[in-house]
Amino acid sequence: MAEQVFHPLPTVPDHPALEEHVLAAWEQEGTFERLREQNAGGPTFSFIDGPVTANKSLGVHTAWGRTLKDVFQRYKALRGFDQRYQNGFDCQGLWIEVGVERELGLNSKRDIEEYGLEAFARKCRDVVVWSSTELIGACKRLGKWMDWGNDYYTFSDTNIEYVWRMLKTVHERDWLYLGHRSTEWCPRCGTSISQHELAMSGVYQDRADPSLFVRFPLRDRPGESLVVWTTTPWTLPANVAAAVNPESEYGLRTNGEWVAVARYPDEELAERRLGADMVGWTYTGPFDELVDVGHRVIPWDEVSMDEGTGIVHIAPGCGGEDFELSQVHELPVIAPVDESGRFYPTFGWLKGMSTVEAADQIIGYLAGKGMLVESGLYEHRYPHCWRCDTPLIFRIADDWFISVRDLRQPMLDANATVRWTPEYMGKRMDDWLRNMGDWNISRRRYYGLPLPFYPCACGHLNVIGSREELEARATEGIEQLEELRRPWIDRVPIRCEACGEAVRRIAEVGDVWLDAGIVPFSTLGWQNPKWVPQGYATGAARGLTTADLPDHAYWEQWFPADWVSEMREQIRLWFYSQLFMSVVLTGRSPFRQVLGYEKMLDEQGREMHGSWGNMIDANDAFARMGADVMRWQYCAQPPDRNLLFGFGPADAIKRELLTLWNSVKFFVEYANIESFRPSWEALNLEGDLAPLDHWLVERTHAFVRDAEAGYESYLTVDVMRAYQVYVDDLSNWYIRRSRSRFWAGGDEAAFQTLWYAIVQMLRVMAPILPFVTDHLFRNLVLDGPGSVHLAGWPEVPDPDRALLDEIADVRRVVALAHQARATSGMKLRQPLRKLVVEGAPAAAGHADEIADEVNVKEIEFGAVEAELRVKPNLPVLGPRLGRELRAVQQALQSGEFEELPGGRFRAAGHELASDEVLVERLGREGFAVASADGATVALDTALDDELVLEGRVRDLIRQVNTMRKEQGLAVTDRIVLTVPSEVEPLLRWQDRIKNEVLAVEIRVDGDLAVERAG
């Protein structure tokens, strides 16, 4: 037996087991550390990781983004870039709080306060500790290379101080204010929800709410009333006005009800008036006995004629626009419900009821008073709390805001400098920046960034910018300040800088997007005079990380980020909050390039939900599909479309990965037989190559270049597409056409070429499939860099595109010939006389190869006689042409079109691309025709006796070889073949038969039989 140069490969790889081995090797050999050493001092590529919320184990959703980040960091590392690999965790806010509340069975803010804020804070930190440990473990398993142990945690005191400093700057520029307005509110969480939080996925859900038409009797017009429509009955006790569109016409129905004419066009109307004429009318409110307030008709241009009655019920305490109208028209503002969404005691029989409980009661009450016209249910998209899923209400609240008035334009300018992939996401950011309101930064919660605002009774607002400043101005409590956090910080009053009195902090904490948005400053040491070892490991982060607080020079080196990547939802969240803070602090964007991506759904295209049983835990996916297969799913996905993730697609990918696996396995088997020993030096191919070898080398170079273009434009999908075509060329063209060169004796050039191609391909795919590529690389490269990840990016010359186009044409012709055969029902084993090829001139020099591949005797390059039928591809062409489509359709139908190169056509003045038309060619009698992208083949399907016999010979050979296998004969065993007498005419080809079935003798006698030769 020959020496085994390479480890033999099993038929099918066990991805999870293989990956565990590779992980162990990386760990043992310090592969990642060696990579970083190798690149230290090289050109820099600055990546900043968006923090992942530390309240869960790794889900396959999060693994998508984590993979993309890892892929591009690995690619940049192969290209020699020195990089930062700091991972980040988001550690504060409702995410963490709501989880802990559930765990402890707490149902309200009062419950939390009774439980104790100190104990609650420690519980929250426990969640972060547990989750970050889980996430680090799972990310390692995913193959993500990061500087684990030096992670940033947004609940670090250092991070908090950086936000404080930013807020102080905002205050100094006079952008900070306390607003009093009606805002979206979660009654369960007891806090307002900001505009950008409403942009989070899952916030808007379909929901059926009551639909009510209610009569408001007019005071000075007996027997007449206004009719309004509402889906929130609980807001009726807060009604103060009814709005009409001053420009629209209203009519009095015969039953005395006023409604908009446009809403009731067929109604008989006793009187008509413009809305403007109704302004000032007064009416009796539905709850006048509970709330003593006047009601009147006001004008409002925004009143829509698309739904309801065209008269809108206005309750400024329960709606954003209503509140704005109250400012314009000096309407009273009635706030009916408290923080937990329950009616205040002043609301009589409604006292203590939730908004939901009150709905039915109110409907019954109105019916009893004769004010209800009609009630039913109304299906609509309604916002829910992004954290606890409770339907939101509007409520009056005092919140802290940052004014965007002066920041909007600078932010738009900064965004204009950013390169977004996909491009439309940059446009979305622009739209958001144009339309965003002031940033509501305060939340009435506990486990979050303490807002450093100390409003004094003297009227002065004190804003603290650092811990140092807090210590200097504290009047007491500094000694017990464990962390810059509630409850400890609440026990530290400061001295007012205006009047000298002791003043307390407001109770509110900050929006979590403050924590995440400050990261490009807090982790890079912006304006920090001296490098502080472990200076980031402060407050709650102490003991969890050893991250340093770098100095300002470091910040100068790494800011702005060259690249960041997150899902589309983050446009209004992390991308926005970073941009916001960066524009405040430096006037420019904190990132140069962004890769965004759409949503992940299950393989049927449904949202993934824990309660639907279709959520996939990453650990489950690692065990059942392996990390490489997951990464393939993520990377094959165009970022502008939703990813349908699941085990079904994973199985398909596993099968597809076998093409690569089998190619390497083929090489290993024969190379072992021949004891072929490649050397890393030989990666520079020299010497005489066969034409097919030469082609594969050029093809490999083209693949390297195509993949490079994909990576450089941050589109893994382009890399994957290039890979899939390349592997098909390698396996189904090069290897299949070269098989015999690897047999008996072996052809050194063939081994050398195949080894070269595989090794270069592994290097290209290493960022996407880090495990299987390294596993195979370590097997195939005996004296090289030890890991594919240390091998750098392959340097290749420009490929010979002319040669590649030639073989691409050959493969195209072969594929068309197979297609024509399939339509004729003629199997490939049946030799045919002739194939006529039109429109693939580059293939002309390869007639023999084509003939061999498609099993015909002769290839003729010339015109194919066929009738051409062209139809529009409606789903593609329809949207582009619109009304013009009809003319094009007619021209095509009547044959009035011109054929252009590349499968294009011109008809009715329009140029049609090859994918915009469906082309059919009908061949002459006796010919099967196939056509695509400008090339056409016609297969002569006529059979003569000679061809029929030859076809039978091939059938026989196949049958005998199947029998050999069934009888368990070794591939080298010789046989004696017995054939029945009717097969005798085939024996004209007996040498060929003997040769292909390894027969030493053929006997004619009885049934077909195979017997090992003695």
Ligand SMILES: [Zn+2]
């Ligand atoms: Zn909530």
Ligand SMILES: [Zn+2]
């Ligand atoms: Zn004061």
